Amino acid sequence: MSVTRRLTFYSKHSIMALHRGDMAEVKAKIGLMEQMRQRLDEILDHHRDAYTGFVEVAFQEYAEAHILLSMVEGTQYPDPRDLQIPAITYVLGLADSVGEFRRRALNSLLEGNVQEAERCLGIMNEIYGELISLEKAYVLASELRRKCDVARRVIEATIGDVLMEGRRNALQQTILQLEERLRGLKESGTEA
Secondary structure (H helix, E strand, C coil): CCHHHHHHHHHHHHHHHHHHCCHHHHHHHHHHHHHHHHHHHHHHHHCHHHCCHHHHHHHHHHHHHHHHHHHHHCCCCCCHHHHCCCHHHHHHHHHHHHHHHHHHHHHHHHCCCHHHHHHHHHHHHHHHHHHHCCHHHHHHCCHHHHHHHHHHHHHHHHHHHHHHHHHHHHHHHHHHHHHHHHHHHHHHCCCC
């Protein structure tokens, strides 16, 4: 398996482990990702012509994994210099991370954690706002516009999901409060 495929593989698997909450697996995959990125840097130092679309995809996945990890850990997002990758591949990875934040928001809703889903939605909106402000990047990366369009649709769908779950929770709380009041009235012998 090539270095770029391994870097992509470890990055994707660290993201899946993050969604499962398996931080030990995340740390193990992050270590392997770092080894692959360093090996890739060594190859590129000696063979600039080896920089291909596969390298860009690997760096995008690498950035996406680190961005998602920083959100989960509550730390500041890494920047391209921290990750030692080109800025444009970082930006494309950042755009892709919106989909992973949606996945995290949906997982949070499944667990009944509307607050975490709302936090993820806020991060998604923040990322989107930053991406659309990068006018010059659209010239450098033609796929950025498409990724921003996808991010916008993902955010809109997530807004709907979070709103529906929030309203469902509010309705459920109201029903529980009503049941409690009715039980209290019945026990005291008072009619409603």
